[in-house]
Amino acid sequence: MILFLVWVSIFGVLQYKGIEDVDIFHQIRTGQLILEQGQLATVESFSYTRPGESNPPLGWLSQILFAMAYEVGSWRAVQWVHTFLLATAYALAAWIPLRGGVGIYSVVWATILGFLVGLTNSSVRPQSFAVCSFALLLLSIRPRMKVSLKLLGLVPILIIWQNSHPSLIVGLVAISALASVAWARWFLAQAEDKPWGLTLAWFMVFAGQVATPLGAEIFSISKANLDVARYMLRVSEWLEPWAADVRGALVFFWFALAISGILMIWIGGNLRAEDCAVFLAMTGLALVSARFALFWGIAMIPLWAKWFQQVKPLSWFQRLGAIRIPLRFSIPIVVAGLLIGTIAPWLSGQPTFQDIPIDGIRVLKEVLPQGRIFTYREWSGPLILAGAPRWKVSIDGRLYLYKQEAWENYNRAASGQVPLEVLWEAHHxxxxxxxxxxxxxLILQLRKYTSWEEIYADSYCVIFVQTRVP
Known part of the structure; x- marks a missing residue:
């Protein structure tokens, strides 16, 4: 009952969060194209700078599912799918220590802490499929798991994960930590059997990385995406968690990391080697890139729950364990939770958009129903969903598609280093x-030319349309 209330609370809170991720827009449009064509969208359809070029089907499964949800109930349905997956991920992570005998209230506090860590990175996006799959993987593996047909249950989890959001490397890091400790125990004669079950699971996760239409090409695409995101554009989620651009958003990560350190010092010699290995591996991953803090929070929930159970520093915390909800109250609580968490958001209408130029797009659509749009990378997603294929954009959020030269020219044009005549010849x-x-x-440049008319401006966008060829 308590775990259900936690799930419903997380689900309800996330339902009231606005749409703020811009890439989900072109993900939905890609899913629509796949459904319209009856096959994967492997040829470029959105950018006029890459006509007819190859378009790697990255994350195609989540694109289809989000597009289907969008057709059923627009953004509210998309958000519902996303928040259902995220809330379920937290519930699955919480079930791991519960299954091991940890008290419910230790689990609740751990889950709340994990949720706070991931809250700033919980925008509607395909990552929710990966996070839920990660929680399922953690629930499925055990340090002493045997080689059996049960391992086949990992196959659909891994395939869905990698084809929805290619981040299976996170699962590989976690299972590598567990397998390393398991083999160390065997070498030190602390375990009788070799951990073949866990080792086979490791190989399944490793092989799962290429279980997509891209095969081994996924590695080169991932590297290209990392190079552009981190080193050229300095996209915030790819930066280190101490970078100035993300430091504020990750305050709960640092708080939780400090709590983890205190708990580990407090428990001392009673810490399990497996828990320490997972903590070190996942913390190392989170310190590499801020985007992994969401996965870190999920992986840490079982550890925090056990550690809270061991220390229980507050007397009231212990007394909570004796509280039981009478059966006569259970059904009304369940019904109320479902109404508040699942139905009420639908009655409130569509979710709001945060920091997205919806009004500007509406104005441009009235003036220019079809054409080529030179745009800001972040605004390409909303433009694509609103107008593709009638609108074609200059560049977009699929960072791996564009060469280094394209991104250099993108930055140079923005800073006014490219004469408008040259920009015109290159893009028309x-x-x-x-x-x-x-x-x-660039805006200052355009305002000097009578051949370009400024038709709209707000805090998010400035729009110019052509009056005559310069």
Whole structure:
């Protein structure tokens, strides 16, 4: 009952969060294309700078599922699917220590802490499929698991994960930590049997990385994406968690990390080697890139629950364990939880959009129903969903598709280093859909030309349309 209330609470809270991730827009449009064509969208359809070029089907499964949800109930349905997966991931992670005999209230506090860690990275996006799959993987593996047909249950989890969001490397890191300790125990004669079951699971996770239409090409695409995101564009979620751009958003990560350190010092010699290995491996991953803090919070829930159970520093915390909800109250609580967490958001209408130029897109659609749009990378997703294929954008959030030269020119144009005549010859745009801060110098250039008319401006975008060829 308590775990159900935690699930419903997380589900309900996330339902009221606005849409703020811009890439989910082109993910949905790609899913729509797949459904329309009856096959994977492997040819470029959105960008006028890459006509007819190859489009790797990255994350195609989540794109289809989100597109189907969008057709059923627009953004509310998309958000419902996303939040259902995230809330379920936290519930699955909480079930791991419960299954091991840890008290429910230790588990609740651990789950709340894990939820707070991931809250700032819980925007609607395909990552929710990966997080839920990760929790299922953690629930499925055990340090002393045997080689059996039960291992086949991992196959659909791994395939769904990697084809929805190619981040199976996270699962590989976690299971590597467990397998390393298991083999160390055998070498030190602390375990009689070799951990073949866990080792086979490791190989299954490793092989699962190529279980997509891309095969081994997934590795080169992932590297290209990392190089552009981290080193060229400095995309915030790919930065280290101490970087200035993400430090504020990760305050709960640092708080939880400090709590973890205190608990480990407190428990001392009673810490399990497996728990320490998972903590070190997942913390190392989270310190590499801020985007992994969400997975870190999921992996840490079972550890925190056990550690809370061991220390129980507050007397009231112990007394909570004796509280039981009478059966006569259980059904009303369940019904109320379902109404508040699942139905009420639908009655409140569509979710809001945060920091996305919806009004600007509406204006451009009235003025330019079809054409080539030179745009800000982050705004390409909303433009694609609103107007593709009638609208074609200059560049977009699929970072791995564009060469280094394209990103260098993108930055140079924004800073005003490219003359407008040169930009025109390279792009022949029908409109400029720009960011007032990032494109400040380019906007100043355009305002000097009578051949371009500024038709709209707000805190998110500035729009110019062509009046005549310069």
């Amino acid at each position: 745009p029908d409109a400029f859909f720009l960011h007032p801060g990032f494109h400040r110098m």
